[in-house]
Amino acid sequence: MAIFRLIFPALLLLLLLQPLSAAEPRDAKRVLILYSEDEAHPAHEMTDQGIRAAFGSNKFFNVQLYTEYLDVSRFGEPSHARATADYLRGKYSGVEIHAIITVYPYALDFLLAERSTLFSEVPIIAAEITSRSYAENLERSPTRRFVTGTLIGDDITGLMDVALRLRPETRHVALVAGTAPNDAFSEEIFRSGLRPYAGRIDLIDLTKLSMEETLSRLRSLPSEALVLYSTIFKDGAGKAFVPREALLLISRAAAVPVFALYESYLGFGIVGGRMVSFHAQGKEAAGLALRIMRGEPPADITIGGDQGYVSAYDWRELKRWNISEADLPAGSQIRYRTPSFWEEYRGAILAGISFIIIETLLVISLFMSLHKRRRAESEIAATTLRYRTVADYTYDWEYWLAPDGTLNYVSPSCERITGYSAREFMDDPSLFLGTIVPEDRETWGRHHRDAHNQLNPGGIQFRIRTKGGETRWIDHVCTPVTDTQGKFLGVRASNRDISDRKKAEFEAQQHRDELAHVTRVAAMGELTSSIAHELNQPLAAIRNYANAAKRFLSQGEPGLSKARDALEGIIRDDRRAAELISGVRGLLKKEESCYRPVHVNSVIQEMLVFIRGDSVLEGLSIETDFAPVLPAVLGERVQLQQVLLNLMLNAVDAMNQSKPDLRKLVIKTENDEDRGVKVSVRDFGAGIDETHKDKLFEPFYTTKPVGMGMGLAISQRIISAHGGSIWAENNPGGGATFYFTLPASTESSGPHGA
Ligand code: ADP
Numbered sequence: 001m002a003i004f005r006l007i008f009p010a011l012l013l014l015l016l017l018q019p020l021s022a023a024e025p026r027d028a029k030r031v032l033i034l035y036s037e038d039e040a041h042p043a044h045e046m047t048d049q050g051i052r053a054a055f056g057s058n059k060f061f062n063v064q065l066y067t068e069y070l071d072v073s074r075f076g077e078p079s080h081a082r083a084t085a086d087y088l089r090g091k092y093s094g095v096e097i098h099a100i101i102t103v104y105p106y107a108l109d110f111l112l113a114e115r116s117t118l119f120s121e122v123p124i125i126a127a128e129i130t131s132r133s134y135a136e137n138l139e140r141s142p143t144r145r146f147v148t149g150t151l152i153g154d155d156i157t158g159l160m161d162v163a164l165r166l167r168p169e170t171r172h173v174a175l176v177a178g179t180a181p182n183d184a185f186s187e188e189i190f191r192s193g194l195r196p197y198a199g200r201i202d203l204i205d206l207t208k209l210s211m212e213e214t215l216s217r218l219r220s221l222p223s224e225a226l227v228l229y230s231t232i233f234k235d236g237a238g239k240a241f242v243p244r245e246a247l248l249l250i251s252r253a254a255a256v257p258v259f260a261l262y263e264s265y266l267g268f269g270i271v272g273g274r275m276v277s278f279h280a281q282g283k284e285a286a287g288l289a290l291r292i293m294r295g296e297p298p299a300d301i302t303i304g305g306d307q308g309y310v311s312a313y314d315w316r317e318l319k320r321w322n323i324s325e326a327d328l329p330a331g332s333q334i335r336y337r338t339p340s341f342w343e344e345y346r347g348a349i350l351a352g353i354s355f356i357i358i359e360t361l362l363v364i365s366l367f368m369s370l371h372k373r374r375r376a377e378s379e380i381a382a383t384t385l386r387y388r389t390v391a392d393y394t395y396d397w398e399y400w401l402a403p404d405g406t407l408n409y410v411s412p413s414c415e416r417i418t419g420y421s422a423r424e425f426m427d428d429p430s431l432f433l434g435t436i437v438p439e440d441r442e443t444w445g446r447h448h449r450d451a452h453n454q455l456n457p458g459g460i461q462f463r464i465r466t467k468g469g470e471t472r473w474i475d476h477v478c479t480p481v482t483d484t485q486g487k488f489l490g491v492r493a494s495n496r497d498i499s500d501r502k503k504a505e506f507e508a509q510q511h512r513d514e515l516a517h518v519t520r521v522a523a524m525g526e527l528t529s530s531i532a533h534e535l536n537q538p539l540a541a542i543r544n545y546a547n548a549a550k551r552f553l554s555q556g557e558p559g560l561s562k563a564r565d566a567l568e569g570i571i572r573d574d575r576r577a578a579e580l581i582s583g584v585r586g587l588l589k590k591e592e593s594c595y596r597p598v599h600v601n602s603v604i605q606e607m608l609v610f611i612r613g614d615s616v617l618e619g620l621s622i623e624t625d626f627a628p629v630l631p632a633v634l635g636e637r638v639q640l641q642q643v644l645l646n647l648m649l650n651a652v653d654a655m656n657q658s659k660p661d662l663r664k665l666v667i668k669t670e671n672d673e674d675r676g677v678k679v680s681v682r683d684f685g686a687g688i689d690e691t692h693k694d695k696l697f698e699p700f701y702t703t704k705p706v707g708m709g710m711g712l713a714i715s716q717r718i719i720s721a722h723g724g725s726i727w728a729e730n731n732p733g734g735g736a737t738f739y740f741t742l743p744a745s746t747e748s749s750g751p752h753g754a
Contacts, residue, residue, distance in 0.1 A: 029061040029098040029293050032119070034111060036104035036182070037233075038071040042244055042264040043278045047103055047128065050282020058290055066097070072106045073180050073233040073240060085114040092119070099289040101125045105134050106181065112143055121146075123292045126303075127285035128152040128278075130185035135303050148298040150284050150305030153261065153276035156193020158309065162273040163226055163259045166323050172225035173197070174204035176214060176250055178232030178241065186230040189261065194228075210237035211246065215253040227258040229270060244268045257321045263310050267336055271321060272313030274329075280308020397474075397495040400481065403452070403488055405429050417474075417497045419467025435464040437471065447476070451491045454480040461498065473502040504609075515642050538573035545569040595722075597632040597745040598640070600669050600677050607641040611648075619660060620652060625668040630677050631744035639718045640742075643726075646711040647681040647738045653704065654685025654736065676724075676744035684735040688728055696728055715740075 033051060035044045048067065055063040070084060100122050102108040108126040111119065126149030129135045135151055138144060164170055173194065177187035187207055194203060204225065206214050214235070218227065232246035244265060251258045251269020263275045284305045292298055311329060315337040318325060325334065342349065391398060391411055397418070398411035406429050410422040418435055425431055436444050440462035450457035459477035466472055478493035549566035552559035604624065611617060648665060655663050662684040672678035688696065695701045697716040702709030712726075719726040719740045726740040 026060060026062040028064065030064045030066065030096060031055070031289055031293075032066045032068065032092070032097045032100045032122075034100060034102045034107040035067065035069045036072050036102075036106035036110075038069045038074065040242070041069075043128075043262060044069070044103060046264055046278035047282035047285070050279040050284075051101065051286040052282075053279075054283040054286035054290075058286075060290060060294060066092075066095075070107055070110055072104075072110075073182065076106075076181065081110055081113070085110070085118055089114075089118050097122050098293050099123055099125065101127050101285045101289055103127050103285075104182065105129055105131075105185065108138075108147070108149070112147075115143075123147070123298045125149060125285050125288045125292070125298075128281050129303070130154075130182070131188055134185075139303055145297075145299050148288055148292070148301040149303045150281060150288070151303070151307060152189075152281065153307040153309055154189040154193060155274065155307070155309065156190055156261065157196065158274040159228075159259060159261055160194070160197060162311075162329060163257075163271075165329075166271070166327055167226055167257060167321075169224050170201065170226050172202045172204050172222060174206050174218065174221055174225055174227045174256075175230065176218075176227060176232070177207040177230035178234050178243075178246070179208050179236055179238070180231075180233030180240075182233050183231050186261070190228055190230050208236040211235045211239060211241070211249065212237075215249060218250060218253040219255060221255050223256065225256045227254050227256060229258050229260040229265065231262075257317065257323075263312060266312055266314055269317070270314065271317045271323065272311075272332075272335075274309050274311050277308045277310040280306070280310070284308060394494075397497075398493070399425070399432075399495075400490060400492050402490040407432075408490065414495075417466075417472065417495065418464060435466070437463040437465055439463075447478075451478050451480060451493075454482075454488060456480065472497055472499045474498065508609075508611075511638075514638055515645065535577055538577040541573040542570050542577075545573070595634050595636055598635050598637050599632055600630055600640070600679060600742065601626045603635075603637045603640050604644060604667060604669065604679075606637070607644055611645070617648075617652065619663055620655075621664040622648075623664060623666045625666060627670045630669055630671060633677050633722070633742040634745040635722050635742060640722070643715040643718050643740065644679075644681065646715045650711060650738075651681060651683035651685060651736075654683055654687070656685075658685055672741050677742045678739060679742070680737050680739045682731065682735065682737040684731075684733075687730045687734060688736045690730070693728070697726070 033048070035041070035047075037044055039045075052065065055061075055065065068088065070081075075084075097119055100111065100119055102111055102124060105126070108124065108129075111124060124147045126138065126147055129138070129149050129151045132151065132154070135149065138147065138149065141147075160173075175187070175190055175194070177183050177190070194201070204217075204221070206217050206227075207230070209217070211232070221227070227250065229247055229250055231243045232241045232250075233243055234240050235246070245268075247258070247260070247265055247268045247270065254269075257271045258269055259273050260270045261276055263277050263279075266272055266275065288301060288305075291301065310333070311331060312333040312335055313328060315334050317323075318334070328334075338344075391409065394411050395413060396411070397414040397416075398409070399414070400408040402408050407426050410425045412422050414425060415421050420431060420435070433441065433444070443460055444462050447457050447460045456479060459475060461473060461475050463471050464474055475496040475498045476493060478491050481489040481492045483489055545566040549563045549570070552563035552566060604626075608622065608624070644667070648667075651665055664684060666680075666682040668680045668682070670678050670680075689703065692701070692703075697712045698709075699713040700709040701712075716726050719742070722742055724740055724742040726738065728736055728738045730736050
């Protein structure tokens with residue numbers, strides 16, 4: 001069992017490790033890159049990127065890179081080289097390096113010089129060898145055993161062909177180069193590359209000059225020239241330059257386009273062309289290092305390589321020299337294209353325009369809504385003013401009671417009617433009920449409940465006590481208020497002060513009662529004679545019965561029964577007489593008439609006022625034709641009004657068959673020379689029956705089914721009591737006119753007996 005305990009975990013461990021051991025770790029290799037120039041040298045930077053890209057993607061080794069920069073252009077003295085070698089020796093004493101890539105020939109020279117004590121056994125890849133002769137020497141040297149390398153591109157023909165294609169008018173080529181060792185390598189490439197063009201192109205030599213002179217020469221170049229920029233690490237005056245910066249000065253000064261061989265100069269004033277790609281060179285060197293580290297002897301690898309090129313152009317320079325993109329060889333890259341303002345800021349421009357449009361629309365819509373609101377506001381203000389004016393200037397006391405019992409509105413006229421201001425009503429919702437007299441509150445309460453239950457209660461009349469303690473009659477109408485959705489918004493009410501009307505009604509009623517009384521009294525006067533006449537009959541009968549009874553009683557026994565009959569006849573006739581008298585007694589309430597000077601016009605006028613609205617006179621038009629000046633008459637106004645009323649009612653009766661437009665009365669007053677004042681009532685009715693004209697004023701003469709025949713008799717009595725006379729005539733055009741006269745008053749006032 002113990003053995004299983006050991007084996008099992010071991011198996012488990014093996015199983016767990018299985019996937020790890022399948023992907024074996026790549027061997028770690030350390031590669032040193034030794035650059036001739038300093039770190040900021042653009043070509044080195046590009047080479048470095050190429051090297052790193054190639055190592056990064058390799059599947060054989062895990063490559064650790066060490067980079068050193070010899071900065072030869074600034075520190076090219078032998079003493080510096082020795083110092084650097086010492087430094088590197090110390091630095092790398094404990095570090096095993098598997099391959100070294102030198103960039104530019106100087107780095108290789110430096111290394112070979114120190115090789116006995118520095119990286120003595122390490123194979124070297126001499127990248128970017130700048131001259132073929134150098135490569136040839138290397139090929140022949142014993143160091144070739146551990147050294148291979150790549151040649152930096154030197155295809156001047158490729159560059160020139162493109163330059164001449166773009167500038168066919170070219171007759172001169174100005175070559176610009178410096179004086180540093182690197183400048184010399186590069187210059188040599190150009191010189192040898194230009195040799196084939198010797199016949200047709202004139203070479204303007206601008207090498208090894210001071211920068212100032214170079215620039216001044218460049219400014220005056222003929223237009224059929226172009227400039228070939230090699231490198232200037234140092235000018236003819238010994239001044240050090242970063243080649244790119246030198247190129248910028250040159251390009252700016254040159255009156256013609258500038259071309260160069262190296263891609264690293266693109267963007268600094270050259271047009272472009274078929275150029276050396278340092279990135280490709282770096283990749284190539286790294287590839288050689290990998291091959292060597294995998295065991296290939298350096299000596300077996302030919303020095304040279306592919307010399308990677310790139311076809312690239314600076315868009316700005318194409319524009320500057322008016323070179324069409326269409327003329328460029330196929331597959332050319334165009335860099336530094338400056339997008340047009342539109343291209344660069346299209347998004348921002350579109351966003352800006354959209355923003356402006358949206359803002360404008362917003363502003364417009366804001367203005368519109370503002371304008372609309374202003375208009376609506378002014379309309380509301382006008383409407384409010386209109387409604388407020390209507391409400392505030394109503395003669396009646398208007399209010400709007402909200403469902404919660406508060407008042408939404410009370411018109412100012414409430415103060416005229418109640419003495420309380422609208423504010424007092426608004427502030428105290430119970431004030432309204434408080435003004436109603438206690439006797440009418442129940443009526444009001446019922447009505448109020450109905451109104452709030454939306455029962456449309458119509459109108460009521462009630463009395464209020466004003467602030468000053470006066471009682472007033474109010475005619476109240478109200479109606480429930482709802483909005484368009486039918487929601488109950490309270491009750492809208494109108495209160496009219498009808499105190500004056502009520503008073504007039506009351507007075508009219510009094511007047512009518514008075515008139516009825518007088519009528520009764522007057523009628524009794526007339527009745528007296530008929531009563532006397534009527535009484536004569538029973539009295540005569542009683543007398544006859546009594547005489548007969550006396551006679552029958554004197555006959556003794558046989559006459560007794562006849563005597564009894566006679567006595568019963570007496571009793572019967574007596575009862576008849578008694579009934580007559582008792583019937584009359586009720587009517588006999590004697591009151592003294594009081595005659596005073598009165599004005600007939602105003603007597604008539606007053607009577608017309610209080611009979612107004614009487615249903616009997618409905619549909620009747622009453623015209624008056626009053627003499628403007630009339631003498632006063634001595635009389636009793638109520639009796640005179642009774643006469644007038646009798647005449648009017650008769651006229652109405654006479655016209656009840658007439659057409660509506662003929663139902664009218666004309667009441668006329670005029671001066672009567674002999675007799676004072678003459679009053680006439682003219683109608684357009686049937687007229688008077690001429691055959692009975694003399695009977696008109698007799699008591700009990702009537703032609704009406706329910707008539708009494710007393711009206712004219714009483715009227716005649718009243719008028720004659722006033723000293724006047726009354727008569728009637730048929731009008732020539734139909735209808736009748738009744739006249740009466742009243743003598744003018746000679747006294748100012750005073751009672752007269754009836
Ligand atoms: P009553 O009106 O009860 O009949 P009146 O004494 O007032 O009693 O009138 C007596 C009669 O005189 C009337 O029944 C009517 O025949 C006649 N009479 C009165 N006024 C007019 C009139 N304006 N036109 C025609 N007939 C009239």
